[in-house]
Amino acid sequence: MAFGRRITYLAMMAAVAMGLVACTGGAPSPGVTDKANADVTTGQFGGQQLAIGKPVEGGELTWGIWLPIQTLEPAGVMGDSMVLAMKSIFGSLMSATADGGVKPNLAKSLKTQDNVVWTMALDPDVKFTDGTPLNAAAVITHLTNVAAEGSTSTQAGDARKIAGMTAVDDFTVKFTLAAPNNQFGLLFTENSMGFIPSPTAKEAAGADFATKPVGAGPFKVESFTPGAKVVLVKNPDYKFASEGLPYLDKVTLTTVQEENSRIDGVRAGNLDGATVASVPAVEKARAAGLVGLEQPAYSAFYMILNNQNEVLSDIRVRTALNEAIDRKAVNQVVYEGLHQPMDGILVPSHPYAGKGAKWPSENVKDAKKLIDEYLADTGKSKLDLTVTIVPGGDNAQVAPLVQQMLGAIGVTVNIETQDQTALVGKFAGGDFDIALITRAFQPETTTALSQAFRTGSTRNWSKVSIPELDALFDKSAAALSDADRLAVVPKILDVLAKNVVTVPIVSAGSGRVLGPKVKGFPDGDPTTRTIEVFDLSSVWVAK
Incomplete structure (x- = not known):
């Protein structure tokens, strides 16, 4: 939080009305050379x-x-600071390329002919720090753990889409997927599936492995x-x-x-x-x-709405919450006008921003009307919702603004703070109303959108279940070319906008x-x- 940013929403609105605040056109272009420093x-x-x-x-x-790192277990909860630590300890089987593709890292290669059967060759010279080899057995054992019933990994859903794994030899793994996925390689560049632990060390350490991990990074x-x-x-x-x-x-x-x-x-x-x-x-x-x-910022602050919640399952309420948020004001109060107010599910600088249907924008009058209609139809006298945040970052500034804005349309908001592990548990169990978090949808787009909104995905924190959307994800994943895969993106964005599944607020730097x-x-x-x-x-x- 920069100096001078402790200012209330109401005070900011008064300043805007008096012409005292000048809003910028958005965040500076990411990656621009710092002219003050030639290095x-x-x-x-x-x-x-x-x-x-x-x-x-x-x-x-x-x-x-x-964010605090509570565990170094690569088959468990993963996010933020944990990824930095675990990528350094375990390395990753594959690495991302600048064009959105993948290249071998600890693995030697990953190949397919049909996007269903994939063959990964491992490097016999790569060893864990306990001296044991990073071999086919190690990969299969770990991915089995990630996919296991009760797994807390955010990639558990991805791993469960592997129908079969076979060790062709000591250093070759054959994966057979339940359905085609042309972006399968990306799953090994970050998070649980790419971070392979020593099975020998894990078996010996038991529960202590989470504090004394052994990898090949x-x-x-x-x-x-x-x-x-x-x-x-x-x-x-x-x-x-x-x-x-x-x-x-x-x-x-x-x-x-x-x-x-x-x-x-x-x-x-x-x-x-x-x-x-x-x-x-x-x-x-x-x-x-x-x-x-x-750095390029494809992440943003979102109000993640539990679409299976009794109240939030009603599209009128979800639409009203979108219409209640003054995104330009949030940007000005929290980021001095230097970020980008969201006008869709993707940040304005994203290559696919604006490709789908229009997202609900600020309209307090209509938002009040929708809430009143909902209350009248359901016989409720009031609407109370809880917004959950994690400590640190700008959550503590954005949440009170959301509270004030929703209060203006007749929605009472309670704010609770949970650590990251507890919040992931709430996501898994659907035990939340709204979570205020940052989330990223990178330029490759389809993998991240599918993980976030496909029925049954362990990263589908919004609890969205839309058959039309799942069919589009299947079509995109089965495409044999990037052009065909990405051609589906505008249709996916249309369905998300039509169903108003979340509340985008402002880009995150x-x-x-x-x-x-x-x-x-x-x-x-x-x-x-x-x-x-x-x-x-x-x-x-x-x-």
Whole structure:
């Protein structure tokens, strides 16, 4: 949160009425070179990167993260800071490319002829840090755990779409899918399915594996204090060690939930760098003499509506909630007008933004009318809803604005705070009304939309079940070319808009703040679902 942003919605509206606030046309273009710093350039993924001189091996990095890391179990709940840590510990079988495709990482290859049967070749030279091989048995064992009944992994639904797995030999796995999926490779670039643990170490450690994990990534765990910090040290046997990776000898990921405190920590030298979630935060860091790196932001704040909830299953209520939100005001109050008010389910800078039907926009008069109709038809005297948020970030600022705006149409909103693990549990059980979170729909589009809105998906937190939509997802996944796959996207967006399944509010920023010790830092990977993730192995510092 930047200085001067503690201002109420009502005060802001008064300032707008008096002409005292000038609104901008949206966030700066992501990835634009910082002209004030010649060492900051645009990287392969369109974000800003830092390179001062040539990479240097050695040294330590202390990095400020947003959300506490409670577990390092790769078959469990995954998100935000957890992904950064686990990608560093376990590596990923595949990696994303700048054009939205995938390439081998710890795996050697992944091939298919029909998008149903896929063959993954593994590298016999890749070993876990306990010396055991990352082989076919390890992959099959892990994916079986991810797909198991009762799994808390956000990729459990994806793993369950694998109808069969066979070890062709020690280092080759054949996957047979229940239905075609031309984006199957993307599932191994992030999150549970791509992060393979040592089955030997997991069996020996039992429940303790979540605090003492063993992987084959660029780093291994030296110590872990759940909720506070993770200390990682260099894995000298990493697959890409011959290329000098990772450059760092040691990394400490430390939890600092408040954004100002992370920036202040970098200024004071207590942190070497930190993730921030807004353009004003990046600008504040630059003004303080730090390096600020903006990243492409395809994520936004959404009110995730439980479509199976008795109240929210009524489209009139969902439409009214959309019409109650003054998105430009939220942008101005929370982000000084530097982000992008949402006019659809995709951020305005997204290549498919505006391709579908029009989304309900602000119309307080109509919103009140819809709520009154709902109350009259159901015999209810009032409408109370609970908005759940996670601590940290800008949730604490956006939630009260939502509370005020919904109150203006006759909806009483209670705000509750839950940690990330508890919130995921609420999503799984449908035990919530509304959750205020950031969510990303990357340029490849179809995989993320399918995970978010397909019937039965473990990431379908909105509890949407629309047969027409599922059929479109099936058609997209079965397409034999990217052109045919993406041609379905506008139709998917039409159905989502017609059913008003969620409430998009304002785009979320993504940036890195770096102190003087950091000399090399990559741009972010746009296929990840979280702003926290980058390649720690490619960071270097002055020793």
